[in-house]
Amino acid sequence: MNLxxxxxVLHNVTGNSQDELEHTIVDAIQSGEEKMLPGLGVLFEVIWQHADTSEKQEMLQTLEDGLKK
Structure with a gap:
């Protein structure tokens, strides 16, 4: 089977409202299940591809700040 x-992931969320997308993200994070991580990665890929340079810089700064000890 070639999946x-x-x-x-894109098929499952295409056409979803912002509320539905938020629920999907929050549910994936709160469940803590490893199997949800690839789906979140796909969603982040969409965000990254549609962000301009300043939005990408802001995301990188947020990520860097969140990873500081």
């Missing part, structure tokens, strides 16, 4: 995870 394209990226396409499956």
């Amino acid at each position: 394209n995870l990226r396409n499956a």
Whole structure:
């Protein structure tokens, strides 16, 4: 069976409202299940691809700040 995870994730969320997308993200994070991580990665990929340079810089700064000890 040839499963394209990226396409499956995108198919499952395409057309979702902001509320539905937020629920998907929050649910994936709160569940703490490792199997949810690839889906979050696909969603982050979409965000990154549609962000301009300043938005990318802000995301990188937020990530760096969140990873500081």
